[in-house]
């Protein structure tokens with residue numbers, strides 16, 4: 368296991384309607400992930416042979432020692448990436464300090480315009496800040512820009528335009544993430560989630576618009592992707608250890624949790640038993656089956 372994922376903040380200035388971290392942020396934001404704690408984990412993991420670290424949160428760029436954390440990770444020989452909605456990277460002076468120590472960023476883009484994106488993030492100006500952050504990143508040769516877009520009912524009709532914008536802004540990779548039934552995404556799941564038959568109809572147009580971008584579909588069963596099942600993130604998953612706060616009866620502690628497969632909150636259905644992809648695909652969100660049943664899931668024949 369060579370990949371580390373690290374939650375270094377439990378704060379975020381946005382209020383995304385589907386935020387999978389919302390409950391954990393509420394529970395753990397009184398417990399700062401101090402530089403000392405981060406440094407200890409990074410050093411231990413580097414000694415174990417971890418080669419890359421992905422900083423996430425909350426919003427990782429708002430950690431008060433974000434740049435020092437990146438510097439330490441680079442000093443330990445790690446490849447560095449973040450998942451961000453832009454935030455402090457929109458400031459050119461901050462971007463100039465941070466970006467030399469970052470190799471790549473997965474930018475959260477949830478619509479092709481401010482009206483769509485800001486309505487989902489709950490914060491006016493979010494789309495413009497993200498645009499400035501991506502522009503600042505584009506000034507660094509070799510810096511790799513990726514885009515994550517969370518697919519919900521309110522932005523599904525704009526997904527092809529979002530794909531186009533990601534391509535025009537220089538993204539090399541587009542991750543289309545199915546809304547996850549966790550945090551705010553769990554609370555509002557029946558209002559957020561798109562039916563799998565609708566996803567299946569959208570996929571060809573997304574791929575046609577993507578051009579040279581690599582596309583991955585996260586949190587979706589392979590049979591919902593039809594002919595595009597090779598783009599399922601399930602089959603491109605890298606095992607990782609995730610460091611985050613864990614609550615015990617008498618304390619919280621920062622612990623490493625191992626993720627060998629992307630099977631969190633997912634379930635198999637009757638059709639999976641005769642499906643040629645049963646060992647590759649990790650099924651559908653269990654909450655989805657509770658709401659809508661199994662009728663949209665179909666065993667795939669071997670090709």
Ligand code: SF4
Pocket residue numbers: 588589590591635636638639640642643644645646648649650651664665666667
């Ligand atoms: S039938 Fe089951 S295993 Fe096969 S692609 Fe669908 S969800 Fe995955």
